[in-house]
Amino acid sequence: MKEALRAAIEDRGYTTLTPVQQAVLKPEHTGCDLLVSAQTGSGKTLGFGIAISETILEDGEQFNGASAPLALVIAPTRELALQVKRELSWLYANAKAVVASCVGGMDMRDERRALARGAHIVVATPGRLRDHIMRGSIDLTSIRAVVLDEADEMLDLGFREDLEFILGEAPDERQTLLFSATVPKSIMSLAASYQKDAVRVVAKSENAQHADIEYRAMLVAEHDTENAVINTLRFHEAPNAIVFANTRAMVNRLTTRLSNRGFQVVALSGELSQSERTHALQAMRDGRARVCVATDVAARGIDLPNLDLVVHAELPSSHETLLHRSGRTGRAGRKGVSALVVTKRSRKKAERILGWAKLKAEWGNAPSAEAVKARDEDRMLADPDWDAQIEETERATIEKLQEKFSAEQIAAAYLRMYRMTRSAPEDLADVEARPERKEFGKSVWFSISVGRDAGAEPRRLLPMLCKAGGLSREDVGAIRVKFDQSYVQILEASAKKFLKNIGVDMTLEEGAVVTQLAEPPAFETSGGGRKGPAGPGKNRKPGGKPRQDKFERKGKSGSYEKRSGSGPKSGKPKPRYDTTDAGGSQADASPKRPKHDAGQDHKARKGGKPKGPLPPAGKPNSKKNKARALAAGGKAAPKRNKPKGPKRTKS
Template sequence: MIQTISDALAEKGYTTLTSVQEAVSDIKLLEKDLLVSAQTGSGKTVGFGLAMSSNLLGDSEQFESAKAPLALVIVPTRELALQVKRELAWLFAKAGATLASCVGGMDMRDERRALERGAHIVVATPGRLRDHIHRGSINISELKVVILDEADEMLDLGFREDLEFILGESPKERRTLMFSATVPKAIANLAKSYQNDGYRISIKGETEQHSDIDYRALSVSGRDTENAIINVLRYYEAPNALVFCNTRAMVNRLTTRFSNRGFSVVALSGELTQSERTNALQAMRDGRARVCVATDVAARGIDLPNLGLVIHADLPTNFEIMLHRSGRTGRAGRKGTSVLIVPGKSSQKAERLLKMAKIEATWDKPPSADAVREKDHERLLSDPNWSIPVKESEQKFLTKLKSVYTAEQISLAYIRLYESRQSSPEELDDTPNVTRDSSRSKFGPTIWFSLALGRDKGADPRSLLPMICNGGGITKDDIGAIRIQSNETFFELKKKCVERFVLSVGPSKKLEDRVQLRQLEKVPDFDQSPNSTRPHSKPRSSPRRTERKENYSKPNMNKRNNRGPSDNGASKRLNPIDRVPREGAVTPLKGERKSKPRDFSGKSERRESFAKPRQSNAHKSNNENLSNSERPKRFEKNTKMSSEGTKVFSPKDKKYSAKSQSNKADSSTLKEARSKAKPRLESSVKPKSARPVKSRSNANDTSKRFSPKGKSVKLKNKKPNERN
């Protein structure tokens, strides 16, 4: 080891190196790329400082004048960057190293000036470092070592693209070191891409529980979460405590609550400025603040010397985050406690996290108010002031105090003064202890009962549970499984509660004086599937879709297809090609046809027009003589609009005789004639019996219309074939 580095370690009090520091300092690995995984608090920062010292100094003990950076340390967060810079500063202080930092939130002009003056080692976050590279503020062409600290966290935060860019711009003849508490698959793939024959170092502890951290899981009710955190803080009374939350809103909420309760608290989250975050951590180090409420921004690499308690107010999203959170305590041989606050509905998630992290936690209840007071009394009795002798300056007042008050009064006053300086504990609900062994298999022996109430009468657990509890004088914890069948319901009851349950129900054996109850001797046979046949199901009140189609489609078909009485007096269904559109033969002369609201007069005209017998059925016989290819098409397809909005007929219409088409316009023309005579009686509905006139002589002539009696009615003087 280089002498200047050894002197710096001795001055800091290092007598022996940790396992990770010894491993990376091995002479055989001085030129190799390393992928190091070790548990939190194992001294990785000093470890990679020792690992790169020989590459930077060589055989010399002092650095030359600072020019372009020789080493680059990349970390995920600003706080960690500043902390790493402080650690490396004292480690290389005697060697004359110059360090610079490039982190977001700081003045970029100051960083640029520091880089221009020269630096041996640069500690940076990925985003800000990439900005400096783009702007040409930093020269990385002479780098000898690149270190990625907490590499897995940088990938989780979305810095993969920045890391790949930085490593791609760095010299190929460099040494790349990656350090992390965990090595997921993404980190292994990144190491394969940017390391040359990387050597993997896995320190014991990555797969084992941290021996210096006591893990505890406290089961609480949902509404007592914040009160439980307050009691935990009061119970342990750690010099520094870190409370982790998942959201900024929760950070602000707890910070306000703790401040109101008298705790000296600071907040740490991404919404704060860099100066506010730095001041918060400095307040924790100076002792001006005792509690820090933070998001996961403080879960990586932050080292607070007196941090003895970590509280997970919100359960982490994965076990790796839980390990990194808990790793803020129990560092460098110091003991610490990690407490998980577990609401009842999140107990399975907490068990899963602990199992994946291979951690054995102690499950318990949160400390009660009485437990906190007893702990205060223990701390009071163990206070070192009891063993300090009386000073001369204190003797005079002590004599006066004993002369005025008795020993009991003095003791009571002292206890009250001591308690007044502490935040009073919270009263918690008596929540049952939730352990990993709490399952239905531990429910105990049971007896099955039957109720004469099933699905056919609307039985559901929400209504059955209070009925059973109220009728039998038991709680829901005494009831096991509930199985609702088609015409009855089965439920199991703890055997020790059966006698009390039967006495409470009474000799009638009826719940709520209406549901018959029966005790069974063995486990009943349940339905094979929840969709089994229901013998007492109610008949359908409405017909099926196919039935409705038959019931309602036939009358509509008769009404639409029967065009009045046939020759023999029976209804006759016509061919679809004989159907006539409602519009009749033509549309109004001016503009497009607009639908108008019907009035009573229009309805009466429509009824009258259908009531009148038809004059002739000659058009039917004429159409029957035509072949399929010669039959007329739908009216809409055979017509087109003229330039002035009037429909005219195509040349195909010349095939039809005027006699066969004259009756098609009877009802329509009659209505239009009436509307001309009486403008106020306008009807938008054209009778179905109307037929268009499509003879050779007047196919394109719109100047005449015909009444049902065959008389022409001249509506407007217009030339027959006039077009724009």
């Protein structure tokens, strides 16, 4: 390590290096391209700052005059880029380095003037850096090292094309370092294209991912999401906390709600200007605000020194996002808490995300109002003011209080004043944590002679079985309701008691007959995809729905008469259709509709009265038709008009 950097690190108070810093400082890695995976908050900025020092300083300890930049550091967001600039500025202060930034949202004219004056290291966001390259305001010909920080996030945010353009403009002979919390296929592809014989470095801390972060999954009712956020903030009373939401609308809603409840809160979302975002983060750093409500994009890479709590008001979309969100806390050896607000509807999603991230969370309920009040009491009694020495300027007032009020009154007044400075917690609905599913055990199956046709449902059968058979809910397993009967599973140990209680006649309420089965029923998949006993039910087509009774209208009165699906149809019979043979003689009426004859009259086809004898098959009044008619001893059919109908238009 360069002595200039070592002195800066010691002046900063660092005594030991983190695993990622130790990994990149190995002698065999000097000057090599590196693909480094390390979690956020593991000291990556200091790590790559040290790693490129040998390349950009070469044999010296200090830089010469600033001209074209020697190193590029590219970060996904404005906040992270400005944070990296601050870190590298003090790290390279003794080396006389000039560090400039090219960040979206800042005045581009100021950046161009700074680049024109010269810089040794440039920290930039991808889009703004590409703009400077295309405008010719930055010279990349002297670049010796390029660092992509949070490379996976830059790809997720859609910066791949910009990164490829930038790396393509940089000199081929350079050191390229990719730092990423995760290394998916997209990162491996980028490394293969733009690095040469890259060394894969995995920080040891990655084996125990987020070891300094305690994950808690809090089950809440659907309508209690915001109340759970309030109670969680009140329970922990962290110096700094971030509440994550998925949309700007939710950020605005939570910010307003928390502000109305007395929290010192700021918001971070994409709709804010760079100046507003900077002021919000500064308010968090100097203590004017303690809660920041943010979207994922707005909070990328921000580093707050006393951030002890992360609350996920809405679940992240992926496990990578969960890791990046939670990585805002538990940094540089500090402990942190990452609390997920989980509703019944989103529990499976939460379990999947935690599983993919290989994290274990403590499942339970959100802090209740009683838990918050108890925690407040503990904090109040642990306040160091109780043991502080009484000052002489305070003694006169204390004696007045003692003379005028009793100890009980003073304590009550203090308690009320203490609580007035804090927002009251919310009452939450009780939500039971889902117990682990256990095997039901040995069981006996019974059939019941009622099914869906009699209105049977599991929620109706269960209390009926428990009441008649003296059972508890734990004694009853699966209940399968079919069209004309139902099946129920009862623990073998409780089956004798059940049979004894229902009596010899084996009946339940409303005469439902119970039959013990020798073996479990065979549930097969029918055509509709539902599972049920083999074979169709009563009055049911195989794989279809139960046959419904049909009704037909009777007369003009609007009344309906029921007719059976299998018996003769009731109601007014349909008219018979008259037919005429080719020779013009009337044929016997037939109840069946005849097949369409090309020569049949238009009204006759509708069941109306024919105008006259039908011509033989063929076109009306054609020569062939006349010949056929004369051969049969008759006359040719008179010319008839084409039946009128709707005009057809070409589509």
